[in-house]
Amino acid sequence: MFNCGKIAIIGGGSWATAIAKIVVEKTHHIGWYIRRDDRIDEFRRLGHNPSYLMGVRFNVDEICFSSDINEIVEKYDTLVFVTPSPYLKNHLKKLKTNISNKFIVTAIKGIVPDENLVCSEYFHNVFDVPEENIACLGGPSHAEEVALERLSYLTVGCCDEEKAQAFTDILVNDYIKTKTSLDVVGIEYASVLKNVYAIASGICSGLKFGDNFQSVLISNAVQEMSRFLTAVHPIERCVYDSVYLGDLLVTAYSNFSRNRTFGTMIGKGYSVKSAQIEMEMIAEGYFGTKCMKEINRHMHVNMPILDAVYNILYERISPQIEIKLLTDSFR
Structure with a gap:
């Protein structure tokens, strides 16, 4: 039976914050890559993201923050990428750690510019992540409504149905309903x-x-x-x-x-x-x-x-x- 292991969020925007809220409520621990140290310091001090969804409170003791993407990638098994698609390549240029053995979840609703690839194709073609280790997160899901705990429906796509189900089990709660799909692309x-x-x-x-x-x-x-x-x-x-x-x-x-x-x-x-x-x-x-x-x-x-x-x-x-x-x- 597949286990998602330790989960990290890559990105500091509103959708990243909403996903972090969902995951940490279930696991009580996440890694979180946010590129700016001043934002991390403010987050720790305030107990919420200083720039997005500021009404969502976090127990910061349950979060391992880092502005070093390699530190997060080394420590965590499942990496949830939630960066704007135009900036994904710049974040990954800093990567020195192999991610081919990680479970990658892309919650990015965009295409990698210049490459003209959807994110699953980019991770597979450029970083040699096997297709069965790549999932996508989709569905009608405004971050603001998730933050308000309004009922939302999410779909996890992965060609390995067992892995898709394992990640949906992390997401499901009173206000999130989930399903799986094989249609990643x-x-x-x-x-x-x-x-x-x-x-x-x-x-x-x-x-x-x-x-x-x-x-x-x-x-x-x-x-x-x-x-x-x-x-x-x-x-x-x-x-x-x-x-x-x-x-x-x-x-x-x-x-x-x-x-x-x-x-x-x-x-x-x-x-x-x-x-x-x-x-x-x-x-x-x-x-x-x-x-x-x-x-x-x-x-x-x-x-x-x-x-x-x-x-x-x-x-x-x-x-x-x-x-x-x-x-x-x-x-």
């Missing part, structure tokens, strides 16, 4: 695409499109996602499961969604740079849009929503013009 790509579609939803909101059109946009987004997943990883799946459609809906509609917020600002006339500066948080869909566009140049899937968001963000085409063209293609 599909879950990861879906989690990237839903951010792109949330930006589209936000742009349309900023342009004052109403709920009627938003429903048409998202129904077309589901079909577009399904076409791409079938092309890139053709296995039997139900795209209406919570890890696909559910995650798309919450990201496209919720006020907690960074990507929707970013898109709304673009729709209202902000430039990309000014929207990023004002948000002060990463909207992963901005980076994911470019990566997905480059990937789809080889896949040739019909993806008009992705194309429209790319044209607005990277080609600087007017949102009004681009969305009008998009609306003409919908039925």
Whole structure:
């Protein structure tokens, strides 16, 4: 029977903090890599993350903090990566410790830039982690709601079902329900695409499109996602499961969604740079849009929503013009 052993969190943002809360409640000990020593000092002093989800209190005696990723990797068996995808490579460049024998869980909803790989592929191809030792964590799960202990449903994907189940056993509690899946790559790509579609939803909101059109946009987004997943990883799946459609809906509609917020600002006339500066948080869909566009140049899937968001963000085409063209293609 597989045992996750000692678990460490890699990353210091809001989703990392929410996952740390879930795990430490069950295990009463975690390692936690946070890159800045001043943040760690503040965390220890205050008993909460000084920058994210500050209402979540921790018993810091149950946490082994370190700003040295190698120290954490050496000491812990299961490594849960929760860094923004654009910064993953920079963190891993510091790595001198072999991770091929670790159980890697990626909770990163993004693609590794330049490589244009989902994170499971990156860990497998670059760090020789066997596929059976890589899992992904997906599902509709705003960190803010998890912090408030509102009922949430998470899916752990892994090609080794026993290992997936072992990690779900760590997560499950009164407010977290879990399931397992074999569709690691599909879950990861879906989690990237839903951010792109949330930006589209936000742009349309900023342009004052109403709920009627938003429903048409998202129904077309589901079909577009399904076409791409079938092309890139053709296995039997139900795209209406919570890890696909559910995650798309919450990201496209919720006020907690960074990507929707970013898109709304673009729709209202902000430039990309000014929207990023004002948000002060990463909207992963901005980076994911470019990566997905480059990937789809080889896949040739019909993806008009992705194309429209790319044209607005990277080609600087007017949102009004681009969305009008998009609306003409919908039925």
